[in-house]
Amino acid sequence: MSAAFLAILGWVAFFLGYRFYSRWIAKRIYRLRADAITPAHTYEDGIDYVPTNPFILWGHHFTSVAGAAPIVGPAIAVIWGWLPAFLWVILGTIFIGGVHDFGALWASVRNQGRSIGSLTEDVVGRRARSLFMIIIFLLLLMVNAVFAVVIANLFVNYGSSILPAWSAIVVAVVIGYLLYRRGVGLLWPSLGGLAVLYLMVYLGDVLPFPQLSAPIWILLLFAYAFVASLLPVWLLLQPRDYINSLQLFLALGLLYLAVLVANPTLVAPAFNFEVPADAPAIVPLLFVTIACGAISGFHGLVSSGTSAKQLDRETDARFVGYLGAVGEGALALATILATTAGFASRAEWQGFYQSFxxxxxxxxxxGGSTILNTGLGIPTSLATTLLAVIAVLFAGTTMDTAVRLQRYIIEEWGQIYQLPALTNRYLATSLAVVSCLILAFGAGGVAGTGGMTIWPLFGTTNQLLAALTLLVITVLLVKLARPYWYTLVPLVFVLLMTVSSLLLQLGDFWSKQDYFLLGLDTLILVAAIWVVLEAAFVFNRARMEARIQKVID
Amino acid sequence: MTPLNWRSLYVQVRYWLQEFYVAPYRRELARVQRDHDDLLMLLVFSEAMGVPNPVSFYTLELLPLLYEDFHQWHERLGMRQSPFDHFRCC
Structure with a gap:
């Protein structure tokens, strides 16, 4: 199978999904109105509520939802063959992810731009709000542990990425300083910063690098995350995020261009019948291994928390929300192409996928560096460093942000339960970092390298969050007496896959006597059953109320 | 065909980059700014609240400048009216 053909096939499917399905959803289900006044206009304050150009809004919505996760998930999932991953990314994005992201944006815009967490309390109930907080905390915990392991492995395997990856921090701090302390315009620091970063990519490729083990890197990364999450946002997080956004567009553009020019052949099998012994069953694990890239609960937080408050016209919700999910699907598709067509032979591919x-x-x-080399003539070692740096930067920024958010949650718990010690930012950050460290090393042993085993658990937590958001959207649709099957079917599917994955893994952890992961799995399973019960109860109640209302009318 | 206007293109690129940079962090930065402003307000009004202020000679000069923000400040702290007898607000 030709990689260029598959890429074009994927884009055509995305285009048709956006052009027809999302338009139909916008017209018949969400019923967007061009003349509706959005919260960005009603509550315009120049801070939270700012009417924003839809292209700019799509840009930062897309870069907020896309990161390392839509790369890691598909890169693991192609172990079952390229076809299942491809189908799930395409169909999941079109029929589930896009509808979910678009729906979260719609629900928020129709409710004063409130976040999904806040809407959950109103639509589902107070218990569900607590559940929402617990799921978010678990999600952040796992994302930090997994990404620390991911970055540490990249540093060990691709030492040339160490210098440019750490230099990016210095570049970000300098940009932040020039902008806010020196009043320099953004254009020149951006160009200068990118030039320095690529110079570092070149130097990283030719200069020697430190040889440290994965556990040391994990410790260093969490030490960095501790400091970074305490620094002012303008100094590090904001410029780092900005640099990453530019990298994201660059990486996507380069990869697709190289695929079209080189047109490599997919060496991986369509269905892999010789999966390694430790690989779990494809159904249901495929659907939680690829969360971001098909359907991800995290997107609902971005849609409702930030983007909804900046939507200029209600009809922009389709462009920003649905197309944001499509953008992430395109990143996942690029990953599938790189990990299945970037190898010389099937034997070489199998060498990389010896275990889950x-x-x-x-x-x-x-794989990506081989394609960049054959397609665009970029030397393989330089392309390897470039892609490794991009992956490290995505994962690193997510870690910064996630530790910071964990700190906020711990501080909030300190206020709610009147434990003033927890409101101390240093203690709260220490607790966040230590809990992540326990998870990173607890899941992978002292070597810290086996933390990837929790990736499917991370996926299930993410899907639970998505299920809660879909529940809120479905209940709102029932209350409005509109067709709700288009969100109810994805909700049931996502919940079914999540619960069955958790049960399957529970047995697996039990047989391996891995009590640490068994405990974690049980915790998420309890949350999942809770979501199922809440969903059934609230959905039935909403249907009954709607029927009574119909009779009264 | 209309000739390419480099100046306007440059202005557009600057605007888009600026928006792209600022938009996601507006709320976070505004919150930090507000915290800083609150601290300054607290320092300026510390004498009024019975906390000795060794630099009151200087902070006194700032009072007229902060008067416009005073109403918003005391309301945000949960006081519907000015907490100081000698400093009327609303």
Whole structure:
């Protein structure tokens, strides 16, 4: 199978999904109105509520939802063959992810731009709000542990990425300083910063690098995350995020261009019947291994928390929300192409996928660099460093942000339960970092390298969040007496896959006597059953109320 | 065909980059700014609240400048009216 053909096939499917399905959803289900006044206008304050150009809004919505996760998930999932991953990314994005992101944006815009967490309390109930907080905390915990392991593995496998990846921090701080302390315009620091970063990519490729083990890197990364999450946002997080956004567009553009020019052949099998012994069953694990890239609960937080408050016209919700999910699907598709067509032979590909946890980002970096070399003539070692740096930067920024958010949650708990010690930012950050460290090393042992085993658990937590958001949207649709099957079917599917994955893994952890992961799995399973019960109860109640209302009318 | 206007293109690129940079962090930065402003307000009014202020000679000069923000400040702190007898607000 030709990689260029598959890429074009994917884009055509995305185009048709956006052009027809999302338009139909906008017209018949969400019923967007061009003349509706959005919260950005009603509550315009120049801070939270700002009417924003839809292209700009799409840009930062897309870069907020896309990161390392849509790369890691598909890169692991191609172990079952390229076809299941491809189908799930395409169909999941069109029929589930896009509808979910678009729906979260719609629900928020129709409710004063409130976040999904806040809407959950109103639409589902107070218990569900607590559940929402617990799921978010678990999600952040796992994302930090997994990404620390991911970055550490990249540093060990691709040492040339160490210098440019850490230099990016200095570049970001300098940009932040020039902008806010020196009043310099953004254009020149951006160009200068990118030039320095690429110079570092070149130097990283030619200069020697430190040889440290994965556990040391994990410790260093969490030490960095501790400091970074305490620094002012303008100094590090904001410029780092900005640099990453530019990298994201660049990486996507380069990869697709190289695929079209080189047109490599997919060496991985369509269905892999010789999966390694430790690989779990494809159904249901495929649907939680690829969360971001098909359907991800995290997107609902971005849609409702930030983007909804900046929507200029209600009809922009389709462009920003649905197309944001499509953008992430395109990143996942690029990853599938890189990890299945970037190898010389099937034997080489199988060498990378010897176990469930061995492929991942390394396969993406290796495969992607081969395609960049054959398509655009970029030397393989330089392309390898470039892709490794991009992956590290995505994962690193997510870590910064996630530790910071964990700190906020711990501080909030300190206020709610009147434990003033927890409101101390240093203690709260320490607790966040220590809990992540326990998870990183607890899941992977002292070596810290096996933390990837929790990736499917991370996926299930993410899907639970998505299920809660879909529940809120479905209940709102029932209350408005509109067709709700288009969100109810995805909700049931996502919940079914999540619960069955958790049960399957529960047995697996039990047989391996891995009590640490068994405990974590049980915790998420309890949350999942809770979501199922809440969903059934609230959905039935909403239907009854709607029927009574119909009779009264 | 209309000739390419480099100046306007440059202005557009600057605007888009600026928006792209600022938009996601407006709320976070505004919150930090508000915290800083609150601290300054607290320092300026510390004498009025019975906390000795060794630099009151200087902070006194700032009072007229902060008067416009005073109403918003005391309301945000949960006081519907000015907490100081000698400093009327609303």
């Amino acid at each position: 946890t061995s492929g991942g980002l390394s396969a993406f970096v290796q």
